[in-house]
Amino acid sequence: MRFSGRLHDPRTATALGRLLGAAFAVCFLTGLISHYLQQPPSWLAGHLPARPVWGYRITQGLHIACGLAAIVLLLAKLWTVYPRLFIWPPVRSVRHGLERLSVALLVASAVFQVLTGLLNIAEWYPWPFSFVPVHFAVAWVVAGSILLHIAVKAPEIRDHWSRRSPGTLALPAADAPDRRSLLLGVGAAVGAVTLTTVGQSFTPLKDLDLLAPRNPDYGPQGLPVNRTVAAAGISASALRDWRLEVVGPTPYVLTLDQLAALPQNESRLPIACVEGWSVNAHWSGVRIRDLLDRAGAAPDAALRVVSLETRGAYRVMEMGRTYARDPKTLLALRLNGQVLSPSHGYPARIIAPNRPGVLQTKWVTRLEVL
Template sequence: MKPRLRPPRFSGRLHDARTATAIGRWLGAAVLVCFVTGVLSHYLQHPPAVLANRLPSRPAWGYRFTQGLHVAVGTAAIPLLAAKLWTVYPRLFVLPPLRSVRHALERLSVAVLVASAVFELFTGLLNTAQWYPWPFSFISTHWAVGWLMIGALVLHLAVKAPEIAAHWSNRSAGTLALPAEDGPDRRSLLTAVGAAVGAVTLTTVGQSFTPLKDLDLLAPRHPDHGAQGLPVNRTAARARVSRDSVRDWRLRVDGPRPYELTLAELRALPQREVTLPIACVEGWSKSARWTGVRVRDLLDRAGAPAGARVRVVSMERRGNYRVMEMGHHYARDPLTLLALRLNGEVLTLDHGYPARIIAPNRPGVLQTKWVNSLEVL
């Protein structure tokens, strides 16, 4: 006679609905923030045709705030997800595995939700370090799986709504067969999870929230580390731009009245100074002083219509953002410059010498370096 398989017994406490709901509230809020800010980030980087000429250039700090929040909350969600999975993993061993259609639907939603959440946090964390040990495109895959995760979360919440409602408030802690003596242990667990979230946040958020930069111990970027006091993601060497290739550089502006300018002629035009942040999708950001010529002045000289979009072409030979387009709100904003200097110094080659774009409320990948031409569309 074959021995009968028995499900494993779990001696640990707090693997209950009340604890799972308490942690789930925090995790759900984190997922919602990450999803909303992720959608904003994606549409700012890759606007659909209907938004291409309508995206606003203000507030100037908008992308810095939303993307910094996206990465900070996503990082904080890692210990939250780990704690949530710890509270519910014994349910994986419940027998029979499928008791009804509702139970099967619940398990399917949980499987998709857990897999997509782990994938989003894992790939997002590696993206902050610019490490991509996979063959697929991070941006498109992260975007698609984000929608899959939200769909699975909505389904999961719909299926579990009665149980979540029953355990939502603190008054439910001693009801529904939950031992009252678990209350102190539950509070200790939640305090420990909150402390972990706080520690992770304090040691990483300084890469975008510069008042805390001295505590920036675990983030892959420090806002002060880099040439001219500003980090660099894509170097001139990676872009295959050298001093020799920019020696005879001339800016071409194509429009109804096209023209070209040498660097000396560009420097002779009225110069403006603005303070704007560089904010990158990896989560780091820092404000700096930029000096150069307003893009709107260059477009006016070329006879560009007021509502025209602008295509910016870089000297780099290849790259996903070698060609960038700006809607008229960006192109006409007085803060948008073809920058020649950074923090009072001539741009280094890594920062885009001889000229680069700096505009408000834009992802760093769209602040094109080594600008070769401006084309009125």
């Protein structure tokens, strides 16, 4: 089989590969931040930073934006190199076999990663496994396969940068405009995808938010909702009979009226979801540290938060002392000046700075001093 396309050349593939590698590098680093904020090892849990308050909003917004850009770049890269997948014989030497293995591993893991990531932001899970641990594990496979691929292709990369082999790596002069057109087209596609999705986290561009699964203005009380009160399995009687139980050296129980009678504080903080959308909102409620002090908690105590949810991976959440003692961390009762709606966590929810949205627990019914 012969391929006559003039742009299936090493230099075009290398140019696209640099951009794709940069996108994957940003995704990997920001993905690590997201993972360890959600599931920190015990030695790190008490030291996670609560500042800057918008930190997770930036890192997760970059994660999703670069992940979507990587889809376009990966398709363009695969188009550029696919003729080499059909070479014969398939393996010519040990080094060539390692190169083929690195390519197979890289293509399979990269396609899996961006495809499952895309379906996750749309909250569609047509697979039997849990997304978070698998996505995290495959991220390491992608990173390792990229490093293996770079190591195997080091001679070609060296030649590209040093331009020692122009006859091999360069297009004929007459074809240079075609390569520029391809790269400009790919850049335009990346720009179009970014402009029509990044508004879900970068709100000045929210009016261009045409392809993203969330708009930051759409939802009850002007804020998106991922998990509604119905989806959480919370009954009207559970909300009507709600009490807050605080367990510590000096345990106590509060009704909603008693909680509302305590000194109220205000915080302007973003909700930043792992799916990439985020928006600032005005919250008011009782400081978590005031509730801990009333329970006789030590200054370095951590906190376990339990929701009314009957099911769900995040119905129980833990936060370290840096969050629990932060003056902006609230057990919020009101959102944008209004009582929380049921789907936003009525009667009370957690809001804390620099935290993933899945850890801003809704329908809080129990606080346990750790």
